[in-house]
Amino acid sequence: MRVRIRLFAGWRDRLGEEEVLLEGLPPDATVESARARLEERCPALRGLPAAVAVNLVQVPPDRPLREGDEVAFLPPVSGG
Amino acid sequence: MRVRIRLFAGWRDRLGEEEVLLEGLPPDATVESARARLEERCPALRGLPAAVAVNLVQVPPDRPLREGDEVAFLPPVSGG
Amino acid sequence: MSASFALAADPIDPVALVEGVRTDEDGALATFLGTARVVSRGRRVVRLEYEAYEPMVRAEMDRILAETRERFHVGAIRVVHRLGVVPIGEASVGIVVAAPHRADALGACRHVIDRIKERVPIWKKEVFEDGSEWVGEGA
Amino acid sequence: MSASFALAADPIDPVALVEGVRTDEDGALATFLGTARVVSRGRRVVRLEYEAYEPMVRAEMDRILAETRERFHVGAIRVVHRLGVVPIGEASVGIVVAAPHRADALGACRHVIDRIKERVPIWKKEVFEDGSEWVGEGA
Numbered sequence: 001m002r003v004r005i006r007l008f009a010g011w012r013d014r015l016g017e018e019e020v021l022l023e024g025l026p027p028d029a030t031v032e033s034a035r036a037r038l039e040e041r042c043p044a045l046r047g048l049p050a051a052v053a054v055n056l057v058q059v060p061p062d063r064p065l066r067e068g069d070e071v072a073f074l075p076p077v078s079g080g
Numbered sequence: 081m082r083v084r085i086r087l088f089a090g091w092r093d094r095l096g097e098e099e100v101l102l103e104g105l106p107p108d109a110t111v112e113s114a115r116a117r118l119e120e121r122c123p124a125l126r127g128l129p130a131a132v133a134v135n136l137v138q139v140p141p142d143r144p145l146r147e148g149d150e151v152a153f154l155p156p157v158s159g160g
Numbered sequence: 161m162s163a164s165f166a167l168a169a170d171p172i173d174p175v176a177l178v179e180g181v182r183t184d185e186d187g188a189l190a191t192f193l194g195t196a197r198v199v200s201r202g203r204r205v206v207r208l209e210y211e212a213y214e215p216m217v218r219a220e221m222d223r224i225l226a227e228t229r230e231r232f233h234v235g236a237i238r239v240v241h242r243l244g245v246v247p248i249g250e251a252s253v254g255i256v257v258a259a260p261h262r263a264d265a266l267g268a269c270r271h272v273i274d275r276i277k278e279r280v281p282i283w284k285k286e287v288f289e290d291g292s293e294w295v296g297e298g299a
Numbered sequence: 300m301s302a303s304f305a306l307a308a309d310p311i312d313p314v315a316l317v318e319g320v321r322t323d324e325d326g327a328l329a330t331f332l333g334t335a336r337v338v339s340r341g342r343r344v345v346r347l348e349y350e351a352y353e354p355m356v357r358a359e360m361d362r363i364l365a366e367t368r369e370r371f372h373v374g375a376i377r378v379v380h381r382l383g384v385v386p387i388g389e390a391s392v393g394i395v396v397a398a399p400h401r402a403d404a405l406g407a408c409r410h411v412i413d414r415i416k417e418r419v420p421i422w423k424k425e426v427f428e429d430g431s432e433w434v435g436e437g438a
Binding site for chain 2: 194210211212213215216219241252253273276277278279280281282283284285294295296297
C-alpha cells in the first residue's frame with residue numbers, strides 16, 4: 001500500500017521535504033505505523049507533537065490507512 | 081434661588097426650549113421640586129422618564145439645589 | 161497610550177479613524193462601526209438625528225475610557241460619535257482599539273460601545289416617512 | 300449573506316477588506332486585524348513567515364464560517380489570511396463581520412479569530428535577529 005505524506009513547519013524543516021511517498025506499507029497500516037516509518041527515516045521527529053489529518057479530516061492515531069490516502073502531520077497550529 | 085435647566089430630545093420638543101431659568105425657588109428646593117415647577121409650566125412632561133444630572137453628575141431626585149446649579153433632565157439615552 | 165474622543169458633524173472616515181492608532185507593540189486592532197439601519201422595530205427609517213449634552217458626554221467618555229484601560233490591557237483607543245443628521249448607511253459611532261492581544265482589543269471595543277449605549281447622554285431620533293420618534297422614550 | 304475566505308500573498312488593504320460588506324440592514328460592522336508585533340515572549344521579532352495546508356485551511360474555514368452563522372445573526376463575513384513573509388506592523392489576518400446588531404458583529408468576529416487560532420492548519424514562524432522558531436512547537 002502506498003500513501004502520500006504531507007509535512008509542514010518544523011516537520012518539513014527536519015525532514016527537508018514537504019511531501020513524501022511511503023510505499024510498501026502493510027494492508028493493516030495505520031496513521032501510527034506511517035508515523036513510525038517516518039521516524040525511522042528521520043529520528044528528529046520522535047516525540048514531536050502533531051495531530052493527523054487523512055484526506056483533510058482530523059483522525060485518531062489508530063485510523064487504518066487506505067491506498068492513495070493523503071496523510072498530513074499537523075504541528076500545533078499558530079495562525080492568526 | 082435660581083437654577084438653569086437643560087432639556088433634551090423629547091423634553092425639549094415638548095417644552096419648546098432647550099434652556100430654562102427657574103427663578104424664585106425656595107432655599108430648600110430639590111431636583112424634584114424643580115421638576116414639579118417645570119411640569120406646572122408644561123404638563124406634557126408629567127410621567128416622562130428622566131434621570132437628572134446636576135453640574136454634569138447624575139444625582140438622586142432628593143438632591144438639594146444650590147444657586148446657579150445646572151440641572152439637566154436626561155431622557156433614556158440612545159447613543160451609539 | 162492615548163485615548164481620544166470626538167463629537168463630529170461630518171461623516172466618519174474609517175481610514176482616518178484607524179490611522180496612527182496601532183503601534184508595533186500591538187498585535188491586534190479591533191474596530192467597531194455602528195451604522196444607521198434602514199429598518200427599526202419593523203418600520204422603515206429615512207434618517208437618524210443625534211443630539212448630545214456635550215459637556216456631560218465628554219465627562220462620561222473620560223470615565224468610560226479610564227475604566228476601559230483599567231479592565232483591559234490596551235494601547236490607544238479612539239472614539240468618534242456623530243451629531244445631527246446621519247443618513248442611512250453612514251456610521252453614527254466609530255471605535256478603534258489597539259492592544260497587544262486580541263481578547264483585550266475586542267473586549268475593550270465591546271466594553272466601550274456597551275457603556276456608550278448605557279450611559280452617555282446622547283439621544284437618537286428615528287425619522288420615518290410618516291413621523292419621527294426619540295428612541296427609548298416610549299412615546 | 301455571503302461568507303468569503305482568501306489566502307493572500309500581498310498586504311491586506313483594510314479599505315478593500317471592508318468594501319461592500321455592510322448593507323443597509325446592518326447596524327454594526329466589526330473588524331479585527333491581527334498584526335505582526337515587534338516583541339514576542341520577550342524577544343525582538345524581525346518578521347513573521349506563515350505557511351498553510353491550503354486545501355484543509357479552506358475546508359476548516361468553511362466549517363468555521365458555517366458554525367459562526369449558526370451561532371450569530373450576521374450578514375456578510377469576510378476573512379483574509381496572509382501567507383509567506385509578513386513584516387512587523389502589517390496585518391497577518393483580517394476579519395470583517397456585518398450584522399444587524401452589535402453583539403452579533405463583535406461576537407462573531409471574536410468567534411472566527413478564536414477558531415482560526417485553535418484549529419486552522421496555518422503555522423507562523425517568528426524570525427528573530429539570531430534565529431527563528433515555529434510558534435507552538437516548543438522547540
